[in-house]
Amino acid sequence: xxxxxxxxxxxxxxxxxxxxxxxxxxxxxxxxxxxxxxxxxxxxxxxxxxxxxxxxxxxxxxxxxxxxxxxxxxxxxxxxxxxxxxxxxxxxxxxxxxxxxxxxxxxxxxxxxxxxxxxxxxxxxxxxxxxxxxxxxxxxxxxxxxxxxxxxxxxxxxxxxxxxxxxxxxxxxxxxxxxxxxxxxxxxxxxxxxxxxxxxxxxxxxxxxxxxxxxxxxxxxxxxxxxxxxxxxxxxxxxxxxxxxxxxxxxxxxxxxxx
Amino acid sequence: xxxxxxxxxxxxxxxxxxxxxxxxxxxxxxxxxxxxxxxxxxxxxxxxxxxxxxxxxxxxxxxxxxxxxxxxxxxxxxxxxxxxxxxxxxxxxxxxxxxxxxxxxxxxxxxxxxxxxxxxxxxxxxxxxxxxxxxxxxxxxxxxxxxxxxxxxxxxxxxxxxxxxxxxxxxxxxxxxxxxxxxxxxxxxxxxxxxxxxxxxxxxxxxxxxxxxxxxxxxxxxxxxxxxxxxxxxxxxxxxxxxxxxxx
Numbered sequence: 001x002x003x004x005x006x007x008x009x010x011x012x013x014x015x016x017x018x019x020x021x022x023x024x025x026x027x028x029x030x031x032x033x034x035x036x037x038x039x040x041x042x043x044x045x046x047x048x049x050x051x052x053x054x055x056x057x058x059x060x061x062x063x064x065x066x067x068x069x070x071x072x073x074x075x076x077x078x079x080x081x082x083x084x085x086x087x088x089x090x091x092x093x094x095x096x097x098x099x100x101x102x103x104x105x106x107x108x109x110x111x112x113x114x115x116x117x118x119x120x121x122x123x124x125x126x127x128x129x130x131x132x133x134x135x136x137x138x139x140x141x142x143x144x145x146x147x148x149x150x151x152x153x154x155x156x157x158x159x160x161x162x163x164x165x166x167x168x169x170x171x172x173x174x175x176x177x178x179x180x181x182x183x184x185x186x187x188x189x190x191x192x193x194x195x196x197x198x199x200x201x202x203x204x205x206x207x208x209x210x211x212x213x214x215x216x217x218x219x220x221x222x223x224x225x226x227x228x229x230x231x232x233x234x235x236x237x238x239x240x241x242x243x244x245x246x247x248x249x250x251x252x253x254x255x256x257x258x259x
Numbered sequence: 260x261x262x263x264x265x266x267x268x269x270x271x272x273x274x275x276x277x278x279x280x281x282x283x284x285x286x287x288x289x290x291x292x293x294x295x296x297x298x299x300x301x302x303x304x305x306x307x308x309x310x311x312x313x314x315x316x317x318x319x320x321x322x323x324x325x326x327x328x329x330x331x332x333x334x335x336x337x338x339x340x341x342x343x344x345x346x347x348x349x350x351x352x353x354x355x356x357x358x359x360x361x362x363x364x365x366x367x368x369x370x371x372x373x374x375x376x377x378x379x380x381x382x383x384x385x386x387x388x389x390x391x392x393x394x395x396x397x398x399x400x401x402x403x404x405x406x407x408x409x410x411x412x413x414x415x416x417x418x419x420x421x422x423x424x425x426x427x428x429x430x431x432x433x434x435x436x437x438x439x440x441x442x443x444x445x446x447x448x449x450x451x452x453x454x455x456x457x458x459x460x461x462x463x464x465x466x467x468x469x470x471x472x473x474x475x476x477x478x479x480x481x482x483x484x485x486x487x488x489x490x491x492x493x494x495x496x497x498x499x500x501x502x503x504x505x506x507x
Contacts, residue, residue, distance in 0.1 A: 068478050135378065137460070142479035172379035173458025175467075177475055185460065189366040190377045 031058035033232075035080035036091075037067040038173055038178055039111070040143075040224060044084065047243050049213055051253060052065060060239075066178060072121050074099060074229070082236030084108065084226040087144040092224050100127075104227045108243055109257040111222040112198045113148045115212040116183060121192035127160050130167035137185045139192040140175040142146055145182070147196040148220045155218035181211065197222065199256035224257070226246035285492065288485050297486035304471035305464050307490065308312065310449060313468060317387040317448045318496065322441065323391045329399035341400070348393045352453020355390055359458040382459035383466050387448035394447055398440025402433035439502050446498045 031052065031206060036044045041064045048060045063080065065073065067090035074083060075097045083100065085091045094100045117123045123134060139145035153165035176182045179200045185191040187208045201211055214220070226243070230238035242248060249259055265421050297303060332341055343438040347355060361367050363385060365375040376382045405430060414424050459466040461475065476484035 066478060140330070140461070140475050142475055172462065174462050175475070176461060179480055181456075186458075188360060188364070190360065190364055190375075190460075 003018060007166055032060040032081045032236055034060045034064075034236070034239075035070045035074060035078070035083045036065045037070065037086040037224070038064055038180065038195050039086050039199060040084050040109075043109075043252060043257060046251050047248055047253065048239075050248070051239055051242050052186060055238075056246075068093075068143065073239065080229055081157065081232040082226055082228050082240060084224065086222065086224055087147075088223070088225060089144075091146075091227065093128060094227075094229075099229055099231065100227045103233065104237075105225050106227065106240060108226045108240070109224045109252050109259055111224065112214070113145075113152050113196045113220040113222065113256050114201065114214060115193055116186050116196045116201055116209040117212060118186045118189060118191065119208075119210055123193045123212070126214070128155060129171065131163050132167075132171070134171045135173045135191045136168060136171040137161070137174045137176060137182045138172050138183055138190040139179055139195070140177055141178055144222070145179045145197065146175065148222060149152045152214065152220045155220065156214070156240060157184065159215070159218060160161055168174070182202075184259055202254075203258035263488050282492065285485060285488055289482075289489060293482045294486050294489065297483045300340050300483055302463070302472060302476065303487055303490075306349060306469045306487065308468055309380070309383075309464065309467065310469040311381045313387060316384045317391060318441065318445050319446050320384070320388055321349075321392040321395045325396045325444075326399065326437075329396045330403065333400045333403035334397065344393050344396055346393075347389050348447075350390075352451075353457060356386065356457025357456035359386060359389060363458070377458060378460045378462070378466065379463055380459075383468060386454040387451045390451055390454060391444040391448040395437070395440040395444040398443065399437045402436025402440075403429070403501065405436070424462060437462045438462075442498050442502045446495050449494060449498075470485045476497060 034044060034048070034050075041062065044062060048062070051057070051227065054058045063070070063073075063078070063135060067085040067087055070083065070085070071090040071093040074080060074094050083094060084090070091100070091105060095102045095105070115123075115126060115129065121134075122131070124128060125254060128134065129136060136151045141147055141150060150165075153168055157164040176185065177198045182194040182196050183204050186194050187204060193212075198211070201209060212215055226240055243252075252259055288402070293327060311462070313433055313485045319436050328344070332344065335341075340485065349357065350358070352399055359382075360377065363369045363376040363382065367375070369376060410428060410432075452472055453476065455468060456471060456474075461467045463472075467475070469487060473487045473491070475486060
């Protein structure tokens with residue numbers, strides 16, 4: 001190849017790849033485009049698969065990230081038909097950016113917060129979390145799971161003594177940015193216990209961690225919300241109607257959620 | 260220069276844009292008042308202090324333990340050895356973190372001996388050392404190998420002792436390369452993220468370095484995240500500037 005030809009080839013391929021990259025921002029499938037909080041990833045995939053077979057539509061493209069990160073992405077111009085968030089704050093950010101109508105927000109499911117324990121760790125019950133030397137991992141308070149964790153410890157202090165939350169917090173060895181990262185620290189055997197969503201324990205498999213359920217009087221209930229985006233060409237409403245219907249209930253339950 | 264480079268600029272532009280624009284974007288996102296406010300934040304102080312402490316320790320350990328290895332590698336004929344030493348620099352960060360856990364974690368070898376290092380500041384230093392030290396070692400090996408053996412042989416014939424050969428010939432000739440390697444290693448240690456997150460965790464004041472604190476802050480407070488990024492950027496820029504000035 002002559003040098004001149006080579007340069008021409010190089011230039012064309014550069015321009016070509018830029019065009020391809022530009023097109024890549026819109027998914028090529030005809031299915032829905034869902035922006036989904038990390039903790040909802042598996043259940044949303046299952047719900048979508050069931051929906052696609054019933055309605056003979058293509059399966060959805062699912063973008064997964066933390067709720068806050070997704071909100072930022074949507075505000076910065078990412079395209080989606082439906083946004084499902086693990087907390088109201090992230091949803092409110094998108095509403096404030098006038099991308100979602102506040103009246104179109106639906107509560108799609110509820111989740112619970114539990115304590116996951118490494119099998120073999122000296123943590124037989126919730127009281128043992130306050131024992132000095134136990135390695136506890138929590139989510140950082142910058143993500144929803146971290147805020148729920150703090151609430152949970154405060155609730156449990158009513159049962160286990162006023163200094164319970166302080167003692168457990170003193171045992172925290174790491175504040176992670178996602179529940180999955182908290183679980184990873186436990187499944188890898190490094191940490192003894194962590195505060196996580198019940199649904200995430202289902203996702204990683206029950207056999208790798210033990211679960212301490214929270215008594216009803218201290219339970220922290222997580223509300224998951226979803227709404228279609230105003231600018232969406234294909235409406236996410238039909239899918240939204242499906243996931244809050246009775247038909248979807250068993251799938252939610254299978255993944256550790258309640259409606 | 261035997262080839263003409265004057266007309267290549269328009270082909271060079273896309274890559275230059277890609278490399279420089281995000282950095283400029285980061286600078287453009289910040290305002291002096293936001294930087295000033297973030298500078299007063301205890302989150303930043305804690306992370307910056309931890310990063311400085313751990314990176315200093317990493318640099319010291321790199322020089323103390325990396326230099327003998329580099330000297331050995333410079334004279335060794337085993338390519339496998341060199342590859343093993345280089346490997347940590349190209350591993351995905353998560354792999355480095357998992358690998359460190361298998362040795363220094365609770366279930367790892369040191370954990371079995373009752374000394375698990377995960378979730379400690381030592382783990383942060385080990386993670387930095389694992390990914391950064393090879394950069395110094397590589398540079399030092401190259402610098403040592405580039406010294407003409409005849410010079411050392413001549414010095415030997417003229418009666419220079421081994422210590423004198425090192426003092427007056429080898430170190431002065433290899434110094435530039437070693438210095439560049441050390442600065443590169445320091446810059447890499449400062450930016451270490453993945454292995455630290457997996458192996459050391461993220462606890463303010465103990466294991467949450469600048470790189471981890473930026474990641475956490477980005478979840479909620481972009482202003483602090485961007486300001487911390489700019490500080491890290493500034494330090495890295497200074498380090499690279501020092502390397503450039505040394506090279507020329």
